[in-house]
Every structure is written in structure tokens, then in C-alpha cells.
Amino acid sequence: MIRHIVLFKLKDNSPEKVQEAANILLSMQGKIEGLIAMRAGADFLHSERSYDLALECTFDTEEHFRAYAGHPIHQPVKAYMHTVREASVSLDYRF
Numbered sequence: 001m002i003r004h005i006v007l008f009k010l011k012d013n014s015p016e017k018v019q020e021a022a023n024i025l026l027s028m029q030g031k032i033e034g035l036i037a038m039r040a041g042a043d044f045l046h047s048e049r050s051y052d053l054a055l056e057c058t059f060d061t062e063e064h065f066r067a068y069a070g071h072p073i074h075q076p077v078k079a080y081m082h083t084v085r086e087a088s089v090s091l092d093y094r095f
Contacts, residue, residue: 001095002059004068007051009087017084018042018052024080025055031073034064051089065092 010017022040029038037058043050059065068074081088 002062002065002092003095004055004057004059004065004090004092006055006088006090008053008055008081008085010052010084011086012084013052015042021053021081021084024077025053028073028077032064032068032071034060035068036060051087062094 008021010021019042022042025040026038028035035057037056039054039056041054043052043054057068059068
């Protein structure tokens with residue numbers, strides 16, 4: 001199993017824009033083979049070091065995780081996130 005976590009700092013971190021980005025991320029759910037779980041959540045603490053939005057995906061195999069990067073469902077979502085993000089960090093691990 002592979003866990004893929006991405007944290008996004010958005011250019012506009014108003015609650016409406018954060019929710020819009022979360023909804024767009026979650027629009028991939030159930031449409032990509034091997035993506036068995038997906039969650040997105042907004043930061044509530046808003047501390048100095050906080051990011052605005054988290055994406056957490058679980059893949060059943062590394063093969064499916066690697067295919068996700070170029071998947072046609074993922075590509076427009078990734079492009080959108082690149083336009084609205086100020087910064088992002090990610091972590092990918094096996095469990």
C-alpha cells in the first residue's frame with residue numbers, strides 16, 4: 001500500500017476557495033484504478049506554519065500510484081492546483 005500526502009498553501013485561502021480546491025481534488029475519487037481511498041481537509045488552526053489544504057490518497061500498489069501521475073483524470077486537477085497554489089509539499093510512503 002502507498003500513501004500519498006500533499007499539503008497546499010493557496011494564493012487565496014478564503015474558506016470558499018479552499019473548499020472549492022478540496023472539491024476539485026475529491027472529484028477524482030472513484031475514477032482512478034488503484035486509488036482506494038481519498039480525503040481532503042482544510043486547516044483549522046491557521047498558525048504561522050500551517051498549510052491551507054491537505055490531500056491524502058491511498059493506492060493499493062506502487063504501480064497504480066505511479067500511473068496516477070499521468071492519468072487523464074488527474075491531469076486537469078493537477079493543472080488547476082498549480083494555478084491556485086502558492087506552494088505545496090508532498091510525502092509518499094509505503095505501509
